[in-house]
Amino acid sequence: MQLIFDNAEVMSLSHTLQYVGDFNFRNEQAIDIQGVILDNNYSGVEPIWSSMSGMIAAVNDYSEIIVQGFSLGSGTLQSLTFDGDGPDVRQKRYSASILINKSGNLFNLTGTYYSGLSGLQNLRPDLVESFSESFDFSSDDKEVYGYNRNFDIKVLSGIGVNPSVIAKSWAGVIFSGAINLPFIQALYPTFYLQSGKKLHQESYDLINGEFNFSESFRFQDNDPFVWTFTHSAQFGEDGSQVSEKGLFEGVDINNYDTARQAYISNIGGAYNRCNNVYQTYIGTGCTLINSIVSQNITANKFGGTVEYDVIFSDRKDNLTGCFWEKSFDFVRNRDGYYTVSENGNVQGRGPKTYNPNAQYISAQTCFSGIYSGVYDRLTGLFLNNSGFLADCAGNLFLSEETYTDSEYNGAIDYNLTYTTNSGYNTSGAIFFTGNTLTDSQPVPLKASFGILNYKEIVTPVYRGNSSLGSLSNSINVFGSGTENSIQNLINSATSLIILPSGTDIHLEDVSYIFDPKAQNLNLSVSYNYVNYRSLLNIIV
């Protein structure tokens, strides 16, 4: 559309350069025109008003401005006034204000800090009313660097252009241009050039042509992830523990995978980090066990984060492959024997796989080593407790065993009781608990007589003769775990027979009882023998 000003009488033009900083991106030409509408036919008010309406109807967003048949270019009408200083017959004066935008000259948009921006000159800067950019760098106390870039632009409407398209093309150049900014505190001067995940915000004001684009980015130590963590230590009756709580945030395109890989690469160092904390705050001659007590991971695929905490402790029950808790009891009975027991729980570690359960296999492996050390532990503790036990101790022999075994739970509970009763001494499949010897020694042979109303008198049968002596063996043998044949038990028992001292030793009686269920054989063997009495004879 053309906006035609005929009969223009006065025109003024003001050319103003628009800057952002030192950069002249747009120029404004403000034109004021004064003229008159004529009706040479003297036809009254109507022709004048008709011409006024014609001029008004020609007003558009952008119109080609024609003054006295000469085109001034495309501009916008800012105001149009028809003065009411007459009867609107034959003529009517008007005044109009026009604004024409022209591209500025971005010749100086070059150099170190503006590399890649020269193309803005070709992106209709004449339609850009204003723009601004901010680039905010921050470095926090976790040595995480970040920036927020913000770009505002206000675009004028134009013929055949969509302001949002111009705004986006400008933002595209601004955000993609290679930049080299002289941040004072930026220890990694080009961190903002890292490829990575950037969060965007965009705002479109379609009415006013105002647009905003921003992006933010975080970075740490030349890595494609941000890692923050804290340590805490706790001391209690059950020992001390140190935990590390951390967060990996991927900041590149595949942010979750990056965070996950970062976790896997760095979690191995958690023990050393925790141990440093432990040695500083707790450990004086103590040791933090290098085995994770518990581990929690929260993986957020969408947020690209891996949050974790791991706990280490100095409790000695934390073994590689299992947890082991144990306690000891020492009891002295009235018979003078001690019983010493170790009660323990072995909890295997590992995945609960089916058939076999790896957790249970771990428990078994642990228990095997634990079991083999029981005797030495108890012996050592037994000797160390001699001050309290205050007695001649002697050797320990295994007497009772209790096991509670759960393959599903991967756990083995045990109670092993030892005694100083040497009757439990065994090193093989058979052991004996004792040989009860009954020695009925010879005594004088005598005859007794009762004398009525007097007394009972005793007289030797043969002068100085004695009865036969008898020595009885009562031998108990037990099978130890393995089913033994009766002959094995008999052989073991007979090897323990003790013969009497004396002369004319001869076997009086033999019998045995075999209990296959208890793997027990009780052998009774008695011998007679001849011997002069050893005790003082009683003088009658």
Place this chain on the structure above:
Amino acid sequence: MTRINYNNLDLFSGIAPVPFVTREEQPVFYQNRWCLADKISLNGQITGVCEGFSGIKTRADLLIDRLSTSLQNFEIIEDGDSIYRAPVAKINSISFQDSNWAMVLPFTVELECYLSGLHSGFYGVSDPVNTFEFQESDDGTIELVHTCEAKGYATENGPALQNAKNYVSTISGWNSQVAPLYLGVPTTGILLKSVQESINRFEASYSLTETYKYDPENPVKGILRYEVSLESGNEGTVAASIDGNIEGGRNTSILDLRSIYSGTSFYTRANELYSGFFSGALNTIPVGFSFDEDSFVKNISFSVSYDNNSYPNPYLIDTVTINKSKKGGSSISFQGTFKWRGNCQCQNDFGWNQLNDFVNNYDYYGHVVRKWNQYGKFTPLNPIATSRSKGEDKLNCEITVSLDFEETSTIPPDGLDYFDYTLRVSPAIPKYASTPVICEGQYSITRLNYDRRARFTIEGSSKVGNCTDQLLGEALMKSEINRLAGIYVIGSRKVLEEASFTRGDSENPKVINFSYSWSSEAPRVLDIVY
């Protein structure tokens, strides 16, 4: 002849001659030119001629009165033809300039008209707003806030507020009105989260704020977001919990969200993240799960728990307790909890039936024998449990069992619950005769040159099985005794010395106590000093 009408009346009739008209076109820009505001100034004079001040004052009051109703039509007519017409004219001011109010009184009337033909924007509103703000979240979703508002003014089409509302209505909704630079908007799957409307009746302003949310990577009618927590406890088992929600909008139905839920494999997603940190795989059957559905807010939140326990359904939580005594009497007991993951009562008790089959067919004896041997015991275990119990908890899909086994003298034959015995032996030994002689402590010991007969006694107890006939059980018992006699009773000229048994005791009529003895001419079997 020119006439100026206002509110369909000749405005200056009887007041003044037709005034001069100044017309100013003031463009209103909201980036684009929105419209031309038509500002009309009527500059005239009231002429009093005869009446003096009162006449002038009366005419001035009449002019004010005729313009007292604003927002009426305004028209300039020449010779019966309308050369300018504004359907609605707003009277801004009526001013009378300095004058002695005697003969002539100059005046100016300021009007403001908005003509529909001079609008490139929406006719009837000013101060329009139509903004779109996109914000990307850490979780990849994008929130879009659409704000549209306007201030209305009265036109021939309606009152101001109605115009404002009509305008806002035309630009409301997403309708792909912009194409963002970085944050692409899908054609589907954009969820309307909230709508806020605000009206100021007197200012005739109307605003509408629409908040949308979408997932550019997965443009469906619901946004699925979750995280997986992996908890590795002391034992090394890993509990995995996938927690999240499926979020809809006002423009989705709960059925849309249910459809997404149905199409989502929580196991696959949980296992995907699990396998990034641990070896193996999670059990496909969840340990537990919970879902909360809010059909008003259009949200389904969920929490599904898995673990890396690879035990299949049904499975056994076993505990075996072994008491080993060096003096006999060792025992072993089995406690088991059989479980079914999930609801065992679905599909006509499918899981419950499977669980029961598993319990009923489980090889308990084989299990305890394996443990018996594992802990160094190789003596026979009676396969008939001394006690057994079972508890069922169908609600929790759990069956508990308990069985006790004990060592036995011998594995009893089928039909007997147990057979325990002891063997009493008085073996053959040489016979001696001793006679004291008359000398202190001296004896005459004479070997009689024959051995006593050996004697063998098998005694014990047995129990006939509950399902076995008593007489058959007794026959089985005697058969077993005979078998043992064949092993233990040696020598020649065997004589059965005793054969007795008691049938039943105070506790159980099926218990049999027995005692059988034999004597024989047997060799001296013991390696001892005779």
